[in-house]
Amino acid sequence: MLTSDFHTHSSFSSDSKTTMEDMVIQGIKLGLTKICFTEHQDFGYPTIEPGMDFQLNIAAYKKQFDLLKEQYKNEIQLLFGIELGMMDSVVQQNQEIASSYPFDFIIASCHLVDSMDPYYGEYFKLHGEKEGIHHYFETIYENIQLFTNFDVLGHLDYIVRYAPNLTVNYTPLDYFDTIDMLLKKIIELGKGIEINSSALKYHLGQTHPHSLIIKRYKELGGEILTIGSDGHAPEHLAFDFPSVREELLTCGFQYYTVFENRKPTFIPL
């Protein structure tokens, strides 16, 4: 059983209404041994909807985290993390926040491409489906040349969730030139990728990333991988982790990774 969820949100993230404590209580109920909170911070996020600015009140977050960590220390280990949105124009701000707080774990994600959130339709209108997906992978590759103060790359290929035909026309094989460069760079930097189970809850028939990418990562020598639900509500915590475990075993992995004080530990699957 996978007992660590390393990608979770609470109401400190703009897109969650759940209290941190409700996530913790659910984690204990599920028998988890570790939860890492990875609240959103997306510098430069455009104003589109009121309240959805993805700017983290980190002092308040840290205060609440410290309280709960202590309160529940005999039942579950809580880890202090963050999900930083990468973009070339915010490298300095990301550097600053990454080095200013005692994070256990940092996920670097790409939520904005050319300052556009593909969640909204205009991105794919502009690029078309295949080119839009390709441009997303290229953008991540460019971002990790500029910003490296992270532990794992978040939900690689989650852009397909917003593609005009979802995953119907998607195979990672069409993008392997860019994906290979990206994975090689991640390995060279000593970083990892995360296996994000949220796509399973949307019935997309894959994790992020797709199993073909996970297999390729293994072939290239990748070892560091964390597992996260990207849950924004208690019912999504550790979502379908048994399927993720099966997938990783099928892809040839025997261990997954957890982090504390930014240092990886490998745990048998």
Ligand SMILES: [Zn+2]
């Ligand atoms: Zn994300």
Ligand SMILES: [Zn+2]
């Ligand atoms: Zn997230």
